Amino acid sequence: MQPAAGRSSDAPAASPGAPHDREALNPADRLQRAQHALLSRRRLSIRLRLVASLLLCFCLCCAFAAAAKDLLGRARGKLNLLQTIERLDDRILRVRAFEDEGILSGTDIDKVLEGARDAEDLFRKEAPALQAADREVLPALLAHLGTCRRLLTAVTTQGRERGGFGVLTPTQAGELRHAEAEANRLLEAMIRRERVSLSAIFRFAETGPLVLVGILLLLFAAITYCFAKALVNPIRRFEGYTSRIAVGDFSLIGPARRYRDEFSDLAVAVNQMLAALQEQQNRLVKGARLAVVGTMTSGIAHELNNPLNNISITAETLMEESTTLTDEDRWRLLQDIYFETERASEIVKSLLDFTRQEKREMVPLELGEIILSTLRLSQNEMNINNVTVAYDVPPDLPRIQGAANQLRQVFLNLFLNAIQAMPSGGVLGVSAAVRDQAGVCVEVHDEGAGIPAEILPRIFDPFFTTKEPGKGTGLGLSVSSSIIKKLGGDIQVASELGKGTTVHVCLPRAEEQ
Amino acid sequence: MPDNTSVMVLDDEPIVGDRLRPALAKGGFDVEIFTDSTAAIERLKQKAFGVLVTDMKMRGPSGMDVLRFVREHAPNTQVIVITGYATIETSHEANALGAYQFVAKPFKMKELVKLVEKASKLTAS
Numbered sequence: 001m002q003p004a005a006g007r008s009s010d011a012p013a014a015s016p017g018a019p020h021d022r023e024a025l026n027p028a029d030r031l032q033r034a035q036h037a038l039l040s041r042r043r044l045s046i047r048l049r050l051v052a053s054l055l056l057c058f059c060l061c062c063a064f065a066a067a068a069k070d071l072l073g074r075a076r077g078k079l080n081l082l083q084t085i086e087r088l089d090d091r092i093l094r095v096r097a098f099e100d101e102g103i104l105s106g107t108d109i110d111k112v113l114e115g116a117r118d119a120e121d122l123f124r125k126e127a128p129a130l131q132a133a134d135r136e137v138l139p140a141l142l143a144h145l146g147t148c149r150r151l152l153t154a155v156t157t158q159g160r161e162r163g164g165f166g167v168l169t170p171t172q173a174g175e176l177r178h179a180e181a182e183a184n185r186l187l188e189a190m191i192r193r194e195r196v197s198l199s200a201i202f203r204f205a206e207t208g209p210l211v212l213v214g215i216l217l218l219l220f221a222a223i224t225y226c227f228a229k230a231l232v233n234p235i236r237r238f239e240g241y242t243s244r245i246a247v248g249d250f251s252l253i254g255p256a257r258r259y260r261d262e263f264s265d266l267a268v269a270v271n272q273m274l275a276a277l278q279e280q281q282n283r284l285v286k287g288a289r290l291a292v293v294g295t296m297t298s299g300i301a302h303e304l305n306n307p308l309n310n311i312s313i314t315a316e317t318l319m320e321e322s323t324t325l326t327d328e329d330r331w332r333l334l335q336d337i338y339f340e341t342e343r344a345s346e347i348v349k350s351l352l353d354f355t356r357q358e359k360r361e362m363v364p365l366e367l368g369e370i371i372l373s374t375l376r377l378s379q380n381e382m383n384i385n386n387v388t389v390a391y392d393v394p395p396d397l398p399r400i401q402g403a404a405n406q407l408r409q410v411f412l413n414l415f416l417n418a419i420q421a422m423p424s425g426g427v428l429g430v431s432a433a434v435r436d437q438a439g440v441c442v443e444v445h446d447e448g449a450g451i452p453a454e455i456l457p458r459i460f461d462p463f464f465t466t467k468e469p470g471k472g473t474g475l476g477l478s479v480s481s482s483i484i485k486k487l488g489g490d491i492q493v494a495s496e497l498g499k500g501t502t503v504h505v506c507l508p509r510a511e512e513q
Numbered sequence: 514m515p516d517n518t519s520v521m522v523l524d525d526e527p528i529v530g531d532r533l534r535p536a537l538a539k540g541g542f543d544v545e546i547f548t549d550s551t552a553a554i555e556r557l558k559q560k561a562f563g564v565l566v567t568d569m570k571m572r573g574p575s576g577m578d579v580l581r582f583v584r585e586h587a588p589n590t591q592v593i594v595i596t597g598y599a600t601i602e603t604s605h606e607a608n609a610l611g612a613y614q615f616v617a618k619p620f621k622m623k624e625l626v627k628l629v630e631k632a633s634k635l636t637a638s
Contacts, residue, residue, distance in 0.1 A: 304597075313529065
């Protein structure tokens with residue numbers, strides 16, 4: 001029934017038949033203590049968790065978008081760089097093409113110089129980009145380009161002096177070619193390297209979204225799992241509470257987790273409701289107790305009027321015959337009055353004992369004593385209905401755990417029902433026996449007409465009665481059942497038409513020290 | 514015809530009989546006291562009493578049963594029913610069965626004696 005059994009320490013704050021110290025607390029204190037236990041935990045609301053989860057997802061998406069933007073920027077930079085390097089490479093190649101002859105004409109010199117300047121300008125302009133791309137190659141490249149410029153400048157100066165022709169010495173030409181070839185080689189190596197890194201960026205850009213989808217999937221699964229747990233488990237638990245409350249167990253809900261959330265607020269509200277229900281139930285039990293006394297009015301009136309009548313007529317005799325009576329007679333009459341007064345006050349006392357509100361303490365009780373005192377209370381009802389008792393309760397019965405007056409109320413209900421079921425007399429059977437290690441069972445049997453099978457399931461319903469108006473409230477069995485369940489026991493009825501009805505009441509045994 | 518001075522008092526409370534016996538005897542009645550209704554019915558089979566004073570609720574046959582028996586076997590006997598718990602239903606039932614009077618406990622002995630006297634005159638006439 002209860003999910004997540006390990007954590008369901010939401011054991012009712014005071015389970016039926018629970019330790020006495022719990023029972024001894026008054027209901028308001030119990031409620032306050034339960035509410036405090038529920039509310040003193042750290043709050044971690046479902047709303048907060050929902051917002052946090054969504055924020056987490058949002059942040060993740062933002063981070064991915066930023067990463068994608070950065071990646072694109074880097075790709076664009078690489079592409080520009082690649083272009084620059086290619087242009088540079090191209091300029092140098094072009095310059096090299098003019099130099100092939102070894103002798104440069106005037107126009108050639110201009111072109112070579114222009115090409116070299118162009119290359120140098122480009123190089124200067126893109127120096128930061130190149131520097132960022134490759135720090136190690138750059139000085140070498142710079143040195144080679146410097147060499148080219150130095151040589152070309154020298155040739156140009158010479159050429160101008162000579163009137164248009166610039167001639168390189170074989171050493172100079174070799175040096176120039178070597179420098180240019182080295183520059184080309186370095187640039188091409190750079191191009192290759194940049195291409196590789198660019199394709200790596202593209203590869204990363206292809207796999208990135210797939211990775212993100214995977215991560216989001218895992219994240220969603222985790223979030224779903226957490227929320228399912230945070231929502232479904234408490235709902236299951238509350239289902240358990242409702243079925244427990246439905247059978248009359250009004251013990252308060254205690255904390256089940258380390259933190260509190262909206263369900264804790266619900267638990268607090270349910271506890272409020274339980275306290276109110278308990279209050280109502282107590283009032284109902286008390287009302288039903290007074291009502292059962294009401295159904296005994298004929299018996300009580302009879303039982304009280306008989307001694308009163310005896311006192312009245314004896315006193316009348318004393319007054320009327322005061323002169324003729326002997327001392328001995330007078331003594332006998334006074335004694336009658338004395339004992340009849342005792343008898344009347346006994347009746348009043350037993351009624352008061354029964355209706356008195358007792359502390360709802362669970363104490364070990366002798367079942368036999370409870371049954372006998374209740375039988376005494378209903379004795380007169382039995383007398384006037386010609387009902388006799390077959391009493392079979394062993395004196396060595398283990399003690400049971402319960403509240404004396406509530407049990408008296410239950411048994412009085414059962415006895416009166418049995419008596420009323422036998423209007424023309426019969427035998428009321430009362431027996432008890434040990435059921436098992438945990439409980440003791442009492443059987444109350446009558447020889448009445450029995451209860452038809454179709455109404456048997458309804459007899460514990462509140463206000464259900466088969467008695468004529470004014471004779472029964474329909475609360476007797478309903479209240480009896482709720483009392484027995486509250487005491488941690490069980491009540492069942494078996495009936496056979498024409499043979500009679502048997503009520504089984506089982507109660508938990510007291511833990512003997 | 515029953516002897517109109519003979520009175521039977523039936524009540525399972527012994528004190529009622531104890532107090533009524535001298536009071537009725539003083540009024541000139543011949544009184545027999547019973548506390549058990551079965552024994553009383555046995556006696557009623559043997560003797561027709563002028564007046565029967567009976568309690569209603571008793572172990573064994575009730576006052577109503579005794580009243581019914583008397584109606585059948587001694588129709589001239591006047592019956593006074595006393596009860597600790599008087600309801601309209603029981604008083605109607607007693608009247609329907611022809612009881613002379615219905616008296617609620619606690620009663621005044623003087624009044625009951627007067628009733629018996631009246632009832633016995635009815636028997637005589």
